[in-house]
Amino acid sequence: MGFEILLGVYALVALAMGMSFYRNLGIEKDLFLGSIRATVQLIAMGFVLKWLFTLQEAENFFLVLLFMTCVAAVISGNRGRAIPNSRIIALAGIGLGSAVTFTVLYTAGVIKNEANYIIPIGGMIVGNAMNAASLAMNRLIGELEHARKRIETLLALGGSARQAGEEPARQALKAALIPTIDSMKTIGLVHLPGIMTGFLIAGGSPLEAVKFQVAVVYMIAGTAGIAGTVVVVLGVRQCFEGNLRMRLERQDG
């Protein structure tokens, strides 16, 4: 594919920016910077991956995964700045969700001890954990803010922070898992999974491809479930001062 085709495709981003300008949405700058950032990151990652795949020592693979987890935690934590210690909470959620899933897959032999298995699949796991953590964090703030008066009523009736924050936490977790659940429901019907398609194109047997893809789907669901739950449980706890009162900063607008 030539660069002129890439420029042609970029016209779609320009179209989205034009629509944003026309409708006064104010997201033109984000779209522009986001598209440039994605291009630069992918170019850099192309070269880095090429080098990473030449690595032999397992410690190096895991250092790469640790770096990915930290970056994901910062990005996700920034989504929940109203929650005290949001980055640490994101790190706990993404770290635990990714570690559990990775360990299960690694122990089961789905992920082989090679850079070209560990790094892309690890990245996929961390990325999914980050999505679930960001959604959980973002939704938790919204739910707590929305339920502020009910929460105060429950606290004033003698409820604990856990009791008062239970319903907002439940709603936040449900919302965080909607994309994962919808994705499982529509897999093979609406979107065709990349790994399975790649296996088939490379000449692999359909059954092998399906087995690998199913493992990936379960992996994504498990990671999102663990990351979302950890973020919501720790996040709710951080939003209360013991059983005394809620300490979530008020959101403007």
Add this chain to the structure above:
Amino acid sequence: MGPLLTVQNLSLSFGKPVLQSVSFEVAPGGLLLILGPSGSGKSTLLRCLNRLQAPDSGAVLLNDRDTREIDVRHLRRRVGMVFQVPALLPGTVEHNMIQGPALAGKTAPRQDIEHLLTGVGLARDMLTRNAATLSIGEQQRVAFAQALANQPDVLLLDEPTSALDPTAVLTLEKLILKVNREMNRAVVMVTHNIEQALRFNTETLVLLDGRIIAKGPVQDLINNRTDATLRSFFEGRLNHEGNGDGI
């Protein structure tokens, strides 16, 4: 018999002073009004009494015991609170009324709940009604019943009538008197409305800029012609309410 609630030198600042050395007492079964304009620190003061707000300094004692030494969940069952705008939980009136005991792991007997509901002037068959379908006045009564289900010693009322229409205001004022006199609960009520304070005609604290400027029966305070600050406060407020701001 000693005071039920003792407030000692409460001070709080959010950049600027909100409460300044506020002290007062509430007797068992007493009815105390806290009167002041918007922003005078009334609601913040009330929230300090059940620890929804922490003061910078000072103390609140319940039966001579510092409330910071009492388990906060237990404290809030003894010091109930009704907010300006009721925030009922999704579900039926009954679901809302049993919340207090349920949060403490207790089951409220059905007959007690029915008795409480009729006590706040609502019919028994309303127990099965969805709380969201009630009028604001009815929701506020349910909020009273919800707080009373914990059998508190004292009820804190944060401008409980300010969201209601004039007829509902009078009905709720009767309920407040009933809670105080017949159910024998001490009541601390915040209001910005002098006419309402006059209707209760009880012990009143006047709060201005976070400082108590006067205490006593409200009619005596209005008749006080010697204190210039107090006179100016009442004259200003009465003129303000006379212009349609009050009820």
